[in-house]
Amino acid sequence: MTPSTLGAVLRRAALAGLFAGLAAALAALLVVEPRIDDALAIEAARSTSDEEPLFGRATQVFGGMVAAVAVAVCLALVVGVVFARVRHRLPATTDFGRAALLAFLGFTTFALLPALKYPANPPGVGDPDTVTERTVQYLTLIAAAVAVTWLAFLVHDRLAARPWPPAYRAAVGVAVAAVGYTALLMTWPASPDSVPADIPAALLWDFRLASLAELAALWTVFGLGFGLLLTPRRIPAATMA
Numbered sequence: 001m002t003p004s005t006l007g008a009v010l011r012r013a014a015l016a017g018l019f020a021g022l023a024a025a026l027a028a029l030l031v032v033e034p035r036i037d038d039a040l041a042i043e044a045a046r047s048t049s050d051e052e053p054l055f056g057r058a059t060q061v062f063g064g065m066v067a068a069v070a071v072a073v074c075l076a077l078v079v080g081v082v083f084a085r086v087r088h089r090l091p092a093t094t095d096f097g098r099a100a101l102l103a104f105l106g107f108t109t110f111a112l113l114p115a116l117k118y119p120a121n122p123p124g125v126g127d128p129d130t131v132t133e134r135t136v137q138y139l140t141l142i143a144a145a146v147a148v149t150w151l152a153f154l155v156h157d158r159l160a161a162r163p164w165p166p167a168y169r170a171a172v173g174v175a176v177a178a179v180g181y182t183a184l185l186m187t188w189p190a191s192p193d194s195v196p197a198d199i200p201a202a203l204l205w206d207f208r209l210a211s212l213a214e215l216a217a218l219w220t221v222f223g224l225g226f227g228l229l230l231t232p233r234r235i236p237a238a239t240m241a
Contacts, residue, residue, distance in 0.1 A: 009230075010080045016225035017076020021069030024218035028068055032214055033061055035207040039122030042198055046124065072218055076226070079106060083226075089157060091170060096227035103223025108181075109145040111215035114138055117185050120211035125199055130192045141188050148180030 037057075083090075083102055090098040118138050156173035195204060 006081070006084045009084045010077055012229035013076045013080025013083070013226055014073055016222050016229055017073040017079075018069065019225045020076065020218045020222035021072030023221040024072055024214050025065035025068040027210075027214040027217040028064060029061065031210040032207070033064075035122060035203065035210050038203055039124050039199070039207065042203075043124035046196075046198060068214075068218075072222070075106075076222055079103070079222070079226075086153075089153065091156065091166070091173075095230035099227035099230055100223045103219050103226065105149055106222075107216065107219035109149055110142055111212065111219065113145045113181055113184065114141055115208070115212050115215075117141055117188055118191055119208040121193070121195070122199070122203065122207040125193065125195055125204070127193050133192055137189060137191070141184060144184050144188075145181065148177060148184065151180065152177035 040057075079102060083099065087095070087098055090101055092098040092101055118134070118141070152173045155176050156169050159169040159172060
């Protein structure tokens with residue numbers, strides 16, 4: 001039976017979020033943290049201060065992994081609420097397809113677009129005085145991307161009232177989203193920070209790819225896990241006859 005109550009959906013979303021958080025934490029440990037260690041070594045060589053960090057490196061790594069799991073579960077609960085509210089409007093024939101589509105849109109909106117405009121930087125890159133400005137730019141870009149995604153769905157729904165084939169409706173919705181996303185990337189202000197000369201281009205590129213891979217692992221595992229948890233484990237006998 002397909003779960004229909006909000007509570008059932010949220011329980012499945014939270015469980016999928018837990019698995020997604022563990023996948024993201026593992027990806028962070030294996031591919032992100034080595035890049036951070038390289039950047040910290042450069043930052044230490046640059047610094048003239050003998051002040052010790054408040055937390056050791058091991059504690060920082062463990063805390064980051066715990067935070068990845070916590071954030072993933074919280075994010076999954078939000079996505080679960082959205083799924084329960086818009087399930088009937090998602091253009092897919094199964095809950096697995098709907099969950100996968102919603103996860104893909106989440107990755108595009110919350111990870112890919114911000115990474116294209118404001119890619120992640122390793123330690124040693126970024127002026128502390130511009131943290132507020134960078135945060136506002138980042139969050140407003142995400143909010144605008146969510147609005148564009150919603151607009152694309154509204155256009156798709158309006159076309160559903162017309163005698164258009166589903167493929168044409170989907171193509172128009174994708175086109176609206178693509179144009180909107182491109183406009184956001186072109187019009188949003190650039191980051192106020194520059195990369196210091198002592199940060200190798202290879203390290204910067206590897207760190208940004210690793211950070212995006214961590215987010216991709218989170219959204220991929222969540223989409224697959226949530227979709228599977230929403231899918232009945234047995235095919236009704238009536239449909240097999």
